Amino acid sequence: MSDRTTMQSIARLVPEGSRVLDLGCGDGAMLDYLQRERGCSGYGVELDDGNVLACAKRGVNVIQLNLDEGLTMFDDSSFDVVLQVDTLQHLRNAETMLVETARVGRIGIVAFPNFAHWPNRLAILRGRMPVTKRLPYQWYDTPNIRVGTFKDFEVLATKNRLAILDAFGLQNGQEVRVLPNARASTAVFKFERG
Amino acid sequence: MTFDAPLQLRSGASIAGYTLAYETYGTLAADRGNAVLICHALNASHHVAGVYEGQPDSEGWWDTMIGPGKPVDTDRFFVIGVNNLGSCFGSTGPMHLDPQTGKAFGASFPVVTVEDWVEAQARLLDALGIGQLAAVMGGSLGGMQALSWTLQYPERVRHAVVVASAPNLTAENIAFNEVARRAIVTDPDFHGGDFYHHGVVPKRGLRIARMVGHITYLSDDVMNEKFGRQLRSGLDLKYTTQDIEFQIESYLRYQGDKFADYFDANTYLLITRALDYFDPARAHDGSLTKAFAACRAKFLLVSFTTDWRFSPARSRELVKALLDNRHDVSYAEIDAPHGHDAFLLEDPRYLALVRSYFNRIGAEAGSQP
Numbered sequence: 001m002s003d004r005t006t007m008q009s010i011a012r013l014v015p016e017g018s019r020v021l022d023l024g025c026g027d028g029a030m031l032d033y034l035q036r037e038r039g040c041s042g043y044g045v046e047l048d049d050g051n052v053l054a055c056a057k058r059g060v061n062v063i064q065l066n067l068d069e070g071l072t073m074f075d076d077s078s079f080d081v082v083l084q085v086d087t088l089q090h091l092r093n094a095e096t097m098l099v100e101t102a103r104v105g106r107i108g109i110v111a112f113p114n115f116a117h118w119p120n121r122l123a124i125l126r127g128r129m130p131v132t133k134r135l136p137y138q139w140y141d142t143p144n145i146r147v148g149t150f151k152d153f154e155v156l157a158t159k160n161r162l163a164i165l166d167a168f169g170l171q172n173g174q175e176v177r178v179l180p181n182a183r184a185s186t187a188v189f190k191f192e193r194g
Numbered sequence: 195m196t197f198d199a200p201l202q203l204r205s206g207a208s209i210a211g212y213t214l215a216y217e218t219y220g221t222l223a224a225d226r227g228n229a230v231l232i233c234h235a236l237n238a239s240h241h242v243a244g245v246y247e248g249q250p251d252s253e254g255w256w257d258t259m260i261g262p263g264k265p266v267d268t269d270r271f272f273v274i275g276v277n278n279l280g281s282c283f284g285s286t287g288p289m290h291l292d293p294q295t296g297k298a299f300g301a302s303f304p305v306v307t308v309e310d311w312v313e314a315q316a317r318l319l320d321a322l323g324i325g326q327l328a329a330v331m332g333g334s335l336g337g338m339q340a341l342s343w344t345l346q347y348p349e350r351v352r353h354a355v356v357v358a359s360a361p362n363l364t365a366e367n368i369a370f371n372e373v374a375r376r377a378i379v380t381d382p383d384f385h386g387g388d389f390y391h392h393g394v395v396p397k398r399g400l401r402i403a404r405m406v407g408h409i410t411y412l413s414d415d416v417m418n419e420k421f422g423r424q425l426r427s428g429l430d431l432k433y434t435t436q437d438i439e440f441q442i443e444s445y446l447r448y449q450g451d452k453f454a455d456y457f458d459a460n461t462y463l464l465i466t467r468a469l470d471y472f473d474p475a476r477a478h479d480g481s482l483t484k485a486f487a488a489c490r491a492k493f494l495l496v497s498f499t500t501d502w503r504f505s506p507a508r509s510r511e512l513v514k515a516l517l518d519n520r521h522d523v524s525y526a527e528i529d530a531p532h533g534h535d536a537f538l539l540e541d542p543r544y545l546a547l548v549r550s551y552f553n554r555i556g557a558e559a560g561s562q563p
Contacts, residue, residue: 019520043517049543052526056494056550063513063525073514 005173024087028060116149215284233332233339239283288460301387374403401450413533
């Protein structure tokens with residue numbers, strides 16, 4: 001999901017000049033973009049050695065941490081925005097981390113692959129797990145250990161008393177606001193503590 | 195370089211007419227913006243990189259990191275290595291004559307702290323005409339000096355690279371230092387620190403101090419991998435209690451012997467004490483966050499997963515204090531098996547990271563790679 005239009009769609013949700021914490025920041029492209037184009041500052045959190053190095057090369061602040069160990073290093077409301085772009089689906093403690101995201105950030109933004117996108121539904125109807133551009137892995141080697149849908153996230157957010165500020169789907173870099181649960185391969189949520 | 199003006203020390207004592215041994219590598223840029231100060235740990239010196247002419251074995255202690263084309267590239271940066279006050283590699287230390295008594299300082303050499311070393315280093319930079327450092331860098335106790343630089347001279351440091359360090363020593367760590375000090379002090383050849391007049395060296399104490407230290411610099415894993423339960427000679431137990439039978443015993447004794455031949459016993463006491471005392475939070479109600487409020491530098495911190503003497507958890511405390519103050523910081527936890535020693539070894543991830551960081555510093559400083 002590293003394509004530029006997708007990144008820009010998510011970046012638009014981040015107010016200019018925000019102090020940002022990007023959980024699972026990858027090679028730091030998003031933070032780099034936010035710093036250059038939207039006057040933001042902040043830090044990425046990343047586990048992978050190669051990505052940590054890539055961030056250092058870009059000049060993006062990066063903290064090497066395993067998110068499964070939580071966010072105890074970060075104080076309540078210490079960031080304007082906490083991002084989780086394609087991170088949630090890799091976390092064992094996904095629910096805890098969602099709550100932690102809302103605790104540390106005044107605003108949380110989460111993007112993840114929407115399992116209810118229609119091609120995925122079709123694959124399941126045919127009796128097979130979906131393998132698509134967005135979910136390119138076979139069921140036995142996928143790093144996506146949490147597969148959820150747009151609707152599932154709404155339920156989880158409500159359960160944890162998060163107030164959803166904006167929600168839409170992303171498909172081919174375009175925002176999908178009508179029937180996103182069926183029509184978009186990526187779900188995007190912007191929320192705060194309720 | 196010799197400094198005539200007395201240096202006021204934290205203890206209240208002062209030292210006058212002292213010498214600091216230092217080496218420089220590379221060329222100072224016209225704008226003086228490419229200076230990098232390297233701070234050493236317990237048993238190292240100002241000789242950080244390269245070899246002396248005609249002495250192929252005289253490799254600097256951080257030669258993997260510093261030199262032409264190395265992560266800290268001396269083709270680009272002007273690197274300064276300095277031997278700390280009280281050490282035994284050329285700077286004024288307890289083995290030198292006290293001008294007031296005409297005898298070696300010995301035990302009367304004043305206790306020096308990390309902060310005192312930074313003051314002395316700052317005077318050296320003044321003398322070299324360097325106002326602001328592009329970076330200050332160190333590992334372990336050297337990392338503590340780098341941290342202290344950002345607190346004592348916030349405006350003189352643009353970047354601090356702090357490797358395998360800690361905001362202070364834990365009780366366990368002080369305990370290890372104390373075992374080492376007692377080994378030295380109780381050696382009959384120590385003579386209360388004035389062994390120089392007796393023509394002896396408390397080598398037994400130094401050896402044991404080094405053996406204890408060495409155990410703590412390695413990880414259990416790497417020790418098992420390197421030595422395991424291997425026996426030194428033959429395949430069977432000899433049923434002795436004093437012979438060297440296990441390879442690990444042989445290794446430790448060798449390290450101890452080597453160390454006792456070149457290191458000064460009083461220096462060992464002084465440097466371990468400086469380690470024990472370092473605690474920047476102490477003057478700020480124990481709050482590390484408050485301690486780092488005034489600093490201005492950007493930071494790179496690195497720790498190693500198997501380092502139990504300066505564990506990743508201690509580096510994370512530093513990261514948190516910097517985050518709380520909204521300072522720029524990057525932090526890497528290198529998954530290396532070698533324990534505390536890893537900071538001196540050639541790990542490609544670690545070296546690549548420091549290289550990228552220094553490339554950014556160089557780009558800021560405007561010098562070309």
